[in-house]
Amino acid sequence: MIAFDEVTFWYDGAARPTLAGVDLSIDEGELVLVSGRTGSGKSTLLGMLNGLVPHFTGGTLAGDVRIDGASIVARPPRELAHLVGYVAQDPLSGFVADVVEEELAYGMEHLGLDPQTMRRRVEETLDLLGIADLRRRSVRSLSGGQQQRVAIGSVLTMHPRVLVLDEPTSALDPTAAEDVLATIARLVDDLALTVVVAEHRMERVVPFADRLALVEDGRVRIGDPADLLVDSPVAPPLVHLGRLVGWTPLPLSVREARRRVKPLASRLGLPPAPAAPRRPAALEARGITVRYGSFTAVDGVDLSVGHGEVVALMGRNGSGKSSLLWAVQGTGDRTTGVVDVDGVDPGDVRPAEARMLVGLVPQTAADLLYLETVDRECAAADDQSGVARGTCRALLERLAPAIPGGRHPRDLSEGQKLALVLAVVLTAQPAVVALDEPTRGLDYPGKAALAQILHDLAADGRGVVVSSHDVEFVAAVADTVVVLAEGEVVSSGPVRTVLAESPAFAPQVSKVLGPDWLTVDEVAAALPAEVVR
């Protein structure tokens, strides 16, 4: 169905090709997972399938891309719309109409289909994706998972042969992500669609995938997921567990792993002790309520962060995590409630002083960056905090070594950008650091590096609050978890209790080995030396 023939692609002005000599063939009805490190060229590969690369991005493409036997290299995206359905990362920014039903019909109107067909296909698609009750809703009022399903529906109505999805669940909470992925899996079964999907959190898609395409250093390897994951630089925790104890073939789903876990479980030592030392509180918040007009975003929440403690906030999109972080920081709206950091309420002092108490890295971290080079950002941060020149740069060097000082901040990778913003925030020496969804756009090694940074911050005696949808990241980083729903705390406690007890939030290792175990590192530490290879 899809064939790449010696495809090489350069972005304009790039020193090396993003993709070099790619040969690839994907059969009809396959679900292929495209994976690789951030910036490896996954999105470039996907964009080639419908002409967005190079028609929208610029650059030079050599070689041939064929879909259904016909070369598509010279054809712009609009002429391929009937053949390839492309769903971009952020569905909201790609919506054209404001009502769900019209959004679904938009593509068909441009194909010039007759009204009868359009009407039929809209009804069919609404039912297929289970969104019939949303037909008249404004696309902006939908939740993240619903938006993603509408975006998928809006290309399905054109009856494409190939469906391309770029990070369809990266912004979704675990439950919404499951819904979207289940929808995609059903499409492959029911419609015989060829699906190409890029996804950072592979643990969700690997069980469905027929084959895995691994993008590394401009090359693409394609094959059976279990074979390729043996040495892939990105791999879900289950695969790491399999590698650790030498399972072949590697388990790809929790079910497979459970069947083989018996002999391992008997050799494991004692599970890690649920260590919870009493820590002096760095931040005490009582009865925080945030209202926007008649809408209550946060409703009487208590939050306590100890010195040296990492607290994770979890919950659906829109459950009040961001509002809570902003309110606690002092800059955001707060209707009622008190916050105490070293005897001071950050809400009562000027923003410049509040940031010395609580530093916040917002969801769109790049909003904090506005200068032309990394060095100038660092110098500005030093001046704003009134510390010696070079403080920020030294922090940055610790977080992400060797970023060229002359580089434009917008040209940095997601991980580097986050490190720079974190360094700017830390320059003010806040007692508590809050991070809002920092794992967006980070791959597994990036997340591991971030987890290490947060552990180091906690080891320095700071309190850390981090909101995240990423269960595996939270399992690796948090001491305490607070789960919010509709602005209220629904559960809170040590990470082990909260995560392992909830079916939606349990990490893969817990699902396999039981609630005593959260991460592969814990298992590695408890295994006798001769088992670990």
Add this chain to the structure above:
Amino acid sequence: MSTLADPVSPSAAPAPGRLRRELHPGAWWLWALGLAAGASFTLNPVLLVVLVAIAGLVVAACRGDAPWALSFRYYLYFGLLIVVMRVVFRILLGGGSAPGDPVLFHLPEIPLPEVARGIQLLGDVTVTEVLVGLYDGMRLAALVICIGAANSLANPKRLLASAPPALYEVGAALVVAVSVFPQLAESVRRVNRARRLRGDASRGTGAMHRVVIPVLEDALDRSMTLAAGMDARGYGRSGTASPRERFVTGALMLIGLFGLSVGTYGYLDGTAPKVLSYPMLALGLVFAVLALRSAGRRVQRTRYRPQRWLRAEYLTAGSGLAVAVGLKLLSTQQVAVLYPDVPGWPPISVLSLLVVAIAVLPVFVAPQAPSAHDQVGGDAA
């Protein structure tokens, strides 16, 4: 399968009461333009007040809760401003009064040099000149408010969608441009908040720079994403026009424009030969319509559930037009009522009030606009 049940389409479900749907935006515009035309035929303040009151009543009864629906009140303020300005200018500059008119109050006259003879600055303020200014201002305000009523009742996106296919691409660009503004406001808010996190309290040009750059980058990113999204879904697919068809379209368009401009000139310039006026206008119009149809044919695009023109649309548009025609006729039949003498109480006739009252018809026939809140199916979490 056209038998798929749709609980909302009028044919399928005779629900109790009127169905919620949007009235065709064209119907609202015809109604409002009819009212505006009617208002332009009279200076009677009572009729004008009744007309504006009816327009306000219809807006209050029929508008939805969409953003544009809330704009009516600004047109009312604008109308008030027009009236006040008119009266103030009359007081300042005088004019319109005859000797012997009752003097309302006296202001010290500012003597002007000989060149400005005929212009009286301040001085005696007569009842007549204030009333003339008031009536004139009220007529202009009524026109503006009628247009405002159309703006708050008709969905602008739907209006563009009902435009001829040849104009679709222009319309789409307009819609995108309009929808960018709320997003910009949201970006500015976000970036400003983030700036405080940096302890950056600077104001003035430095702060501008720090807000504008991230906001513009954001806007540019979003526009590119939207453009890519539209392109990926077939926006701008090439039609099937041959070079010859394109030539024909172009020629028709040129002739049409030529006819329209000559016709307009002939109509406005009373000394021009009559043949240049209405016949040329008609000719230009015919060619312009032909050009649009020809251009529309090569656009390979269809409409999903286009808005239909039903009884409510005919009645609404008809009521507006009836007001226009009625007042036009009365303006020759009952001159004293439509153009009352000043000073003195404006006379009023039952017939003229009845004509204006026709405009209230949409309150009874127009369907209620759908609300964003009555579709709460599914979880909004």
